[in-house]
Structure formats: structure tokens, C-alpha cells
Amino acid sequence: MHGVNNMKKVLLLLFMAVSLSSCASLFVTSASTVAFSTIQERTFDDAVDDTYIKLRLNNAWMSEDWDIYKNCSMTVSEGRVLLTGVVENDEAMKTAVKLTWQIDGVKEVINEIIIREEGKSFLQSSTDAYIATKIRTKILASRDILSINYSIDVNDSNVYLIGIAQNQDELDKVIDIARNTGSVESVVSYIKLKKIDE
Numbered sequence: 001m002h003g004v005n006n007m008k009k010v011l012l013l014l015f016m017a018v019s020l021s022s023c024a025s026l027f028v029t030s031a032s033t034v035a036f037s038t039i040q041e042r043t044f045d046d047a048v049d050d051t052y053i054k055l056r057l058n059n060a061w062m063s064e065d066w067d068i069y070k071n072c073s074m075t076v077s078e079g080r081v082l083l084t085g086v087v088e089n090d091e092a093m094k095t096a097v098k099l100t101w102q103i104d105g106v107k108e109v110i111n112e113i114i115i116r117e118e119g120k121s122f123l124q125s126s127t128d129a130y131i132a133t134k135i136r137t138k139i140l141a142s143r144d145i146l147s148i149n150y151s152i153d154v155n156d157s158n159v160y161l162i163g164i165a166q167n168q169d170e171l172d173k174v175i176d177i178a179r180n181t182g183s184v185e186s187v188v189s190y191i192k193l194k195k196i197d198e
Contacts, residue, residue, distance in 0.1 A: 049105050050076040057081070060099045068096050072113060075151040075162050079107035082162045082190060084153040086114045110190055112153075112160055128154040131183055135159065138177045145170055150191070152178070157185040165191050 054076050061069035072085030081100050087093050093113045100109045132154045139147045150163035159178045165171035171191050178187045 046078050049079065053079065053081065053103050053105050056103045057100055060103065061096065064099055065092065065095060068092055068099075072096050073153060074100070075153055075160075077151065077162050077164070077190075078192075079105055080110065080162065080190070081106055081108065082110045082112065082151075082153060082160055084112045084155040084160055086116050086155065088115070090115055110162075112155060112158075112188065114156060124156060127157060127183055131157060131159065131181060134181050135178050138181065139174060142173065142177070145173055150174060157183055159184055159187045160190065161187065162190040163192075164194055166194050168193065 054074060057074055058069065061072065068085075068087065071087055072083060074084075075082040081103075083096060083100060085096075087096065093111070093115055096113060097109055097111050100106060132152050135152050135154075136147075139145050139150060139152075146166055149165070150161060153160040153162075159181075161174060161178060165174065171189070171193065174191065175187055175189055178184060
């Protein structure tokens with residue numbers, strides 16, 4: 001019965017992804033997240049639930065406010081949602097957070113959205129993308145880090161990490177890589193340590 005429920009969840013996710021397929025990458029990301037759950041520290045159910053949250057939230061942001069959808073992003077790990085991006089005013093930030101809490105399965109909302117009247121410049125966006133790519137590349141190249149368990153968001157040269165570390169040593173290495181990447185202003189970690197069965 002448990003396997004049947006999992007299959008129903010996957011089919012629902014795929015249906016939702018196709019429904020939102022104006023962004024083709026969203027479908028690819030959703031499918032790959034579920035597929036890679038077998039080698040992540042997240043359970044299969046957690047991976048499916050996280051993907052469900054992300055799809056629902058993307059849809060809510062698109063429906064409510066296109067600027068929020070365009071300027072903000074979310075990373076979901078075990079029901080914990082990290083919000084980043086730049087919005088024009090406090091009201092937009094509150095709307096993004098409120099919509100996030102309305103999604104079934106959300107356990108925690110980590111709000112790192114920045115309010116800035118002039119918005120994010122193209123130069124800053126390029127710098128953030130460059131920093132994120134450099135950090136991902138370094139983590140991927142490290143044999144001591146299970147890179148699939150980590151997500152990286154960069155906002156105004158501030159790095160936000162979320163995921164599950166195998167142990168404290170791995171967590172320290174990930175944070176060290178981020179801190180020692182050029183142009184990084186600060187590193188904020190929301191990484192959790194892997195639960196060890198007693």
C-alpha cells in the first residue's frame with residue numbers, strides 16, 4: 001500500500017509539472033529530484049513532498065504576483081523552505097512569505113529576501129550566478145562531500161546553504177569552500193546534520 005501511495009504522489013507531481021510546463025526546466029528539475037532521492041539523505045517521501053511544495057509554490061507565486069515569481073527563488077529541503085531574492089517593497093516580501101506558509105507540507109520558512117527599491121542590477125545578478133557556479137563546481141569536485149545533498153543560493157553576494165551533511169567534518173568543508181570563493185560577502189548555513197539511527 002505504501003508503494004502505491006508513493007506512485008500516486010509521483011504521478012501527481014508529473015501531472016503538475018506538465019501543467020506548469022511553460023517553464024520546461026521546472027519539469028526536468030522535478031523529475032530529477034525524485035529520481036535522485038535514492039542517493040540523497042532525504043527519504044523518497046521527503047524528496048517527493050519537497051518537489052510537491054516547490055511546484056505548488058511556483059504556481060502560487062505566478063498566479064499572485066509575477067514580479068515575486070520572477071525575482072524570488074526557493075529551495076526546499078525536508079519541508080524547510082529557504083526564500084531568497086530581491087523585491088521592491090515590504091509588502092511583496094510579506095506576500096511571498098504568506099503564500100509559502102499556505103502550501104501544505106511546509107514546516108519552516110527561512111526568509112532571506114532582500115528589500116531594495118532599485119531592484120537587482122544585471123551586474124549583481126551575473127556576479128551571484130558566477131559565485132553559485134564556482135561553489136557548486138568546487139563542492140562537486142570534492143571527493144569528501146556528497147554534493148547532491150546541498151543547495152546553494154546567492155543573493156547580493158551573500159551565500160545561503162541548505163541541505164543535509166553526512167557529518168560535522170563535511171559540513172565544515174562545505175562552509176569553508178563557500179567562504180573562500182571570490183566575491184563572497186557572507187555565508188549563511190541552514191545545513192542540518194544527518195540523523196544517525198540510535
